[in-house]
Amino acid sequence: MLLLTITLLSFKLAKAQTPDDAILMNSGEACVLLNYSDAQFDHYWEGSGLRVNETIATVSRNTVMPMIAVGVIPRLNFYIATPYVQTSSSNPNGGRFAGASGLQDLSLAAKYELIQKESKVGNFSALASIGFSTPMSNYLSDYMPYSLGLGTPQFNYSAIAQYGFKKGPYLRISGAYLWRGYTEAERDYYYNGGSFYTPWMDVPNAFAVNGVLGSWLFGNRIKLEANLNRFQSLSGDDIRAYNAAQPTNKVETTSAGILGQYYPKNLKGLGFVVNHIRTLSGRNSGKLNSTSIGLTYQFGFLKKEK
Numbered sequence: 001m002l003l004l005t006i007t008l009l010s011f012k013l014a015k016a017q018t019p020d021d022a023i024l025m026n027s028g029e030a031c032v033l034l035n036y037s038d039a040q041f042d043h044y045w046e047g048s049g050l051r052v053n054e055t056i057a058t059v060s061r062n063t064v065m066p067m068i069a070v071g072v073i074p075r076l077n078f079y080i081a082t083p084y085v086q087t088s089s090s091n092p093n094g095g096r097f098a099g100a101s102g103l104q105d106l107s108l109a110a111k112y113e114l115i116q117k118e119s120k121v122g123n124f125s126a127l128a129s130i131g132f133s134t135p136m137s138n139y140l141s142d143y144m145p146y147s148l149g150l151g152t153p154q155f156n157y158s159a160i161a162q163y164g165f166k167k168g169p170y171l172r173i174s175g176a177y178l179w180r181g182y183t184e185a186e187r188d189y190y191y192n193g194g195s196f197y198t199p200w201m202d203v204p205n206a207f208a209v210n211g212v213l214g215s216w217l218f219g220n221r222i223k224l225e226a227n228l229n230r231f232q233s234l235s236g237d238d239i240r241a242y243n244a245a246q247p248t249n250k251v252e253t254t255s256a257g258i259l260g261q262y263y264p265k266n267l268k269g270l271g272f273v274v275n276h277i278r279t280l281s282g283r284n285s286g287k288l289n290s291t292s293i294g295l296t297y298q299f300g301f302l303k304k305e306k
Contacts, residue, residue, distance in 0.1 A: 018069065019079050019109040019129045020210065022162035022172055025071035028302030033067040035294035041279075041286035044145075044245075047238035048283055057091035059145050059286065063104075079109040082136065087146040097146070103136040104149045111160075122165040129158040142185035142201070144245040145286065151183040151247070152203045172212040179205050183247050192237050192248040201247045204236040214259075225259040229277075239284050252283035271296040 018033075025031065039061040042053050053059060067081035088099035109131035117124045134153045141151025156178045164170035180203040189197050214225035236250030257277035264270060273294040279287050 018067075019111050019131060020158065020160070020174060022125045022127055022160050022164075024075060024077055024111070024113050024127075025069060025298075027071050027073055029071045029298065029300050031069045031296055031298040033065070033069075033294055033296050035063075035065045035067070035273075035292055037063045037065070037275075037290055037292035039063070039288055039290035041288045043287040045282045045285055045287070046241065050287065053089075055091070056089040056097060056145075059089050060087065060099075062086045075113040077111050079107075079111070079131075081107040083107075085148045087148065089146075100139060100143060100146045100148055102139055102148055104139070105133040105154075106136045107131060107133040122163055122170075124163050125161070127160040129160065131156045131158075140186055141183040141247055142187070144247075150180065150203050153181045155179045168217065169213070169215040172210075172214070174210045176208045176210075177205070178207065185246075190246060190248070191240070192246075203247045204233040204250060206231060206233045206251070208232075221263050221265060223259075223261040227257050227259065229253075229255045229257070231255075236284075245284060249284040251285050252281075253279055253285050253288075254281045255279045255288070269298045271298075 040058055042058040043050055044053065045051070063083050063085050065081055065083040067079065070078050072078060083104045084102070085104045086099065086101040089097070109129055111127055111129035113125060113127050115124070115126040132153070132155055135149065135151050137148070139148040139151060141147050141149065156176050158174055158176040160172065160174040162170055162172040182200045183203055185199045185201055188199055189195065190201060192201070209230045210227060211229075212225050212227045214223060216223050230253070232252045233250040236248055239245050239249055255277050257275060259273065259275045261271060261273045263272075273292075273296065275290075275292040275294075277288070277290045279285070279289070
């Protein structure tokens with residue numbers, strides 16, 4: 001339950017990319033992504049125990065996310081994303097619970113290439129990124145599992161390392177630390193290992209680790225990736241029996257996914273991407289299955305000198 005992580009899809013023709021990969025665009029280039037994802041779960045972990053959503057059945061979360069990546073100066077890229085989220089369930093419990101919809105968080109990020117070394121066998125690169133997000137609308141963060149997000153400002157700091165062989169395969173590892181602030185609930189009391197008589201909830205900080213094995217095929221027109229992901233809060237409480245989740249919960253998830261990308265030879269600048277992620281294990285989280293499809297378009301916005 002809690003905030004279902006939005007996975008920013010990587011996309012690479014002519015160096016178009018995201019804050020979480022090892023690709024950088026050249027100065028004067030931009031890439032736009034329009035992504036749609038459908039995520040669902042009918043089981044969730046209450047603490048470490050897996051339970052069925054007997055009251056609300058299957059919870060759905062649909063996200064439309066536009067994102068743009070811009071290369072401004074050499075080795076430095078900037079990003080902006082603004083997701084629109086809609087949540088619902090297959091059994092609204094006689095009208096007592098309804099889903100929610102609206103703009104979630106404004107996300108800004110920058111990525112810089114620290115190291116780029118080439119050998120006869122392959123290439124090694126190391127990068128660092130920093131990001132910030134803040135709510136774009138006055139959504140209810142304590143309305144779980146229907147909440148659009150955590151309703152708190154967040155900073156994230158990431159380190160990325162990738163080694164790619166010249167014939168196509170590559171291995172990428174990244175790690176991120178997420179600092180979260182406070183979120184305001186629509187109540188004056190909550191329990192988090194003790195009684196708190198305030199609407200302000202301290203959202204736990206967290207870290208995330210990601211490993212990717214991928215390869216480019218058919219002249220860099222098709223890319224395939226397999227990934228393994230770990231997300232873990234650094235503090236927090238468990239969902240109490242027969243209670244709803246809340247932003248103070250300690251969330252842990254391990255998930256695996258596959259990603260495919262295709263860039264038609266005769267459609268310059270366009271790309272298509274599909275991604276599927278399944279949650280393998282967790283704590284205070286939904287057993288989520290998510291499928292995403294996306295369209296990318298890359299273009300130059302600065303005239304090159306002759």
